[in-house]
Amino acid sequence: MSYFRENIEKAQGYTPGFQPAGDEVVKLNTNENPYPASPKVLEAVRGVSAEQLRRYPEPLGDEFRKAAGEVLGLSADNIICINGGDELLTICFRAFCDESRPVAYPVPTYSLYPVLAQIQNCQRVEVGFGADFGLPAGLANTYSALTIVCNPNAPTATFIHPEELGRLAKKLEGKSILLIDEAYVDFAEADCVGLVKDFDNVIILRSMSKGYSLAGLRFGYGIACQELITGLMKVKDSYNVDAISIAAARAAINDQDYFKKNVAKVKSERTRLAEELRKLDFVVRDSHTNFVLARLEDAGQIYRKLIERKIYVRYFNQQGMADKLRITVGTKEQNDKLIGALKEIISQ
Amino acid sequence: MSYFRENIEKAQGYTPGFQPAGDEVVKLNTNENPYPASPKVLEAVRGVSAEQLRRYPEPLGDEFRKAAGEVLGLSADNIICINGGDELLTICFRAFCDESRPVAYPVPTYSLYPVLAQIQNCQRVEVGFGADFGLPAGLANTYSALTIVCNPNAPTATFIHPEELGRLAKKLEGKSILLIDEAYVDFAEADCVGLVKDFDNVIILRSMSKGYSLAGLRFGYGIACQELITGLMKVKDSYNVDAISIAAARAAINDQDYFKKNVAKVKSERTRLAEELRKLDFVVRDSHTNFVLARLEDAGQIYRKLIERKIYVRYFNQQGMADKLRITVGTKEQNDKLIGALKEIISQ
Numbered sequence: 001m002s003y004f005r006e007n008i009e010k011a012q013g014y015t016p017g018f019q020p021a022g023d024e025v026v027k028l029n030t031n032e033n034p035y036p037a038s039p040k041v042l043e044a045v046r047g048v049s050a051e052q053l054r055r056y057p058e059p060l061g062d063e064f065r066k067a068a069g070e071v072l073g074l075s076a077d078n079i080i081c082i083n084g085g086d087e088l089l090t091i092c093f094r095a096f097c098d099e100s101r102p103v104a105y106p107v108p109t110y111s112l113y114p115v116l117a118q119i120q121n122c123q124r125v126e127v128g129f130g131a132d133f134g135l136p137a138g139l140a141n142t143y144s145a146l147t148i149v150c151n152p153n154a155p156t157a158t159f160i161h162p163e164e165l166g167r168l169a170k171k172l173e174g175k176s177i178l179l180i181d182e183a184y185v186d187f188a189e190a191d192c193v194g195l196v197k198d199f200d201n202v203i204i205l206r207s208m209s210k211g212y213s214l215a216g217l218r219f220g221y222g223i224a225c226q227e228l229i230t231g232l233m234k235v236k237d238s239y240n241v242d243a244i245s246i247a248a249a250r251a252a253i254n255d256q257d258y259f260k261k262n263v264a265k266v267k268s269e270r271t272r273l274a275e276e277l278r279k280l281d282f283v284v285r286d287s288h289t290n291f292v293l294a295r296l297e298d299a300g301q302i303y304r305k306l307i308e309r310k311i312y313v314r315y316f317n318q319q320g321m322a323d324k325l326r327i328t329v330g331t332k333e334q335n336d337k338l339i340g341a342l343k344e345i346i347s348q
Numbered sequence: 349m350s351y352f353r354e355n356i357e358k359a360q361g362y363t364p365g366f367q368p369a370g371d372e373v374v375k376l377n378t379n380e381n382p383y384p385a386s387p388k389v390l391e392a393v394r395g396v397s398a399e400q401l402r403r404y405p406e407p408l409g410d411e412f413r414k415a416a417g418e419v420l421g422l423s424a425d426n427i428i429c430i431n432g433g434d435e436l437l438t439i440c441f442r443a444f445c446d447e448s449r450p451v452a453y454p455v456p457t458y459s460l461y462p463v464l465a466q467i468q469n470c471q472r473v474e475v476g477f478g479a480d481f482g483l484p485a486g487l488a489n490t491y492s493a494l495t496i497v498c499n500p501n502a503p504t505a506t507f508i509h510p511e512e513l514g515r516l517a518k519k520l521e522g523k524s525i526l527l528i529d530e531a532y533v534d535f536a537e538a539d540c541v542g543l544v545k546d547f548d549n550v551i552i553l554r555s556m557s558k559g560y561s562l563a564g565l566r567f568g569y570g571i572a573c574q575e576l577i578t579g580l581m582k583v584k585d586s587y588n589v590d591a592i593s594i595a596a597a598r599a600a601i602n603d604q605d606y607f608k609k610n611v612a613k614v615k616s617e618r619t620r621l622a623e624e625l626r627k628l629d630f631v632v633r634d635s636h637t638n639f640v641l642a643r644l645e646d647a648g649q650i651y652r653k654l655i656e657r658k659i660y661v662r663y664f665n666q667q668g669m670a671d672k673l674r675i676t677v678g679t680k681e682q683n684d685k686l687i688g689a690l691k692e693i694i695s696q
Contacts, residue, residue: 002579003493003525004443005445005446005449008443008582016407016586016587019403019404019406019407033402036398036399036401036402037398037401039398041398041401042396042397045396045401046393049390050385050390051384053393053562053564053565054384054561054563056367057566059364083588083590084585084587084588084590086585086587087585095353096351096353098353099447101353119442119583121446176351201351213402214401215401215403216401216403216405216591217401218587218588231350231352234360234361234467235356237435238434239432239566240432241566242431242565242567244592244593245590245592248401
């Protein structure tokens with residue numbers, strides 16, 4: 001006999017990427033930023049007092065909301081602080097979906113979406129991407145309560161233009177929330193923030209894990225019209241972000257100079273990495289994220305041989321992905337080690 | 349037209365206690381510990397590196413689980429790390445309850461339980477406490493999937509003996525999870541940890557907010573048999589606790605000497621505060637928490653007059669509570685200010 005709900009009993013749960021430890025490891029498997037966060041973040045962390053830890057934090061993280069609002073040209077009322085981007089996904093499933101209210105999203109995409117659908121016990125409508133990973137026309141007609149588009153998309157590294165997502169938002173008005181998961185948008189050329197001014201059904205998810213080098217901090221934020229933010233606030237835990245991470249995330253978002261330089265470095269290495277991979281006969285699309293998706297027939301075998309050399313990339317042994325490797329853009333040194341190892345493996 | 353589910357649209361959400369700022373304020377309204385955390389906690393926070401923030405944290409918080417297991421005489425496999433005690437409540441509602449699987453709990457109790465029931469859209473069975481806030485006999489027969497007992501209970505500050513909860517667990521075996529919310533147990537004379545060895549349906553919730561003076565950190569843990577922990581892990585967000593709070597919470601739980609002295613100080617002030625309040629004709633039961641519930645007919649009026657003096661206690665304007673104040677045990681100086689102000693107000 002199980003005490004759990006049947007859908008939970010059946011669920012497998014999400015499998016986080018492997019976290020190998022050790023200085024000699026080249027870790028290019030979970031899309032962390034290879035460069036450290038702004039020094040102002042550590043300053044903020046070290047400035048936290050015992051008194052700040054003793055007391056409950058400000059429940060909405062207002063300090064951060066104000067700072068993010070200023071950076072985005074929006075009001076603090078358009079922002080919700082979250083304990084990592086995944087928490088906003090969870091909150092949205094709980095707020096909008098249930099047994100009679102499905103979720104829809106294009107596939108392949110972030111593998112957490114079906115896991116959360118199973119936990120919330122809602123139907124999921126998975127629509128295959130169009131040619132070149134364009135927005136599938138069918139996505140506007142799924143009769144779902146929640147439509148998610150990961151943009152730029154993982155694991156394909158592709159990007160759909162904000163105008164096109166605006167047209168989708170328009171078609172979904174009055175019918176479905178459009179949640180645009182912008183976890184990787186810091187590495188793209190445009191973003192969808194403008195849509196929250198025009199549409200009452202658009203929610204944008206942002207993460208501090210990638211562009212701001214703060215995966216260990218668990219901090220992100222949602223952006224939407226004030227009515228949606230107010231509703232999402234009811235669903236989140238009362239004190240979902242802690243005093244230290246509010247201070248650290250505020251310091252990070254306030255240091256836009258550092259952030260822009262950091263992102264520029266990653267993009268420059270991304271171009272070089274893609275070119276080197278193409279020289280080795282990998283098929284690599286232009287990436288709009290901090291990783292590249294590289295196709296070569298022997299992907300699974302190469303993946304295992306890289307592990308023997310303590311180089312970790314991500315391999316999804318599933319339909320449509322078995323001939324591809326998802327490779328996080330590392331530092332110049334890490335990328336060189338990867339390319340060197342690939343040359344050896346391929347020439348064997 | 350609302351995009352939200354109907355139950356979410358109707359929900360009011362939880363109202364956190366007011367968080368007044370300013371050095372001159374005497375804040376006895378949200379049950380924070382009046383003394384700072386162990387100095388080892390700040391050391392741990394300041395020892396965090398940019399590299400720890402750059403990378404994803406260990407997904408289960410294993411460092412903390414091991415430390416907590418050692419303190420409790422259990423295995424790390426019996427522990428789940430949570431982003432504040434409230435997160436375990438949320439996880440349990442999502443894991444065990446739905447429209448056909450109700451929750452039951454004695455009342456009055458922590459006002460978050462009905463809020464979470466509404467968000468999960470499950471029926472709630474509220475059973476009035478027995479005489480002297482003893483366990484109500486009817487709680488064993490509610491046909492609920494989840495039974496919650498807050499012990500020691502808020503806002504009554506009363507305590508039910510672990511043996512009695514063991515008998516309840518036995519009656520609920522094969523039928524219902526018994527979640528014992530021990531957020532305040534650090535200030536009681538006994539706890540229910542022993543029950544997780546005997547029962548496969550008992551989950552214990554612990555918080556670092558009260559006994560360890562870390563309300564600002566948002567860290568707690570759940571204790572249960574390994575099968576239940578494995579199931580709860582599927583429902584939690586993949587990286588629900590961050591690298592800094594794992595390190596800080598581990599430092600806190602490893603400093604048991606400091607913790608015990610801190611708790612002893614609070615308990616000693618609690619005795620004095622209760623005695624002083626009784627001298628002023630308040631009816632005060634012996635407390636097993638870090639607050640006291642004090643009854644006097646004019647409670648609402650006294651509450652407002654205390655605010656005029658920048659002294660904040662908690663007043664619940666609801667049935668059975670309108671003649672009571674919930675007062676957090678403060679430092680000696682804070683308690684003296686409160687007693688002085690009450691003397692003035694009452695003699696007017």
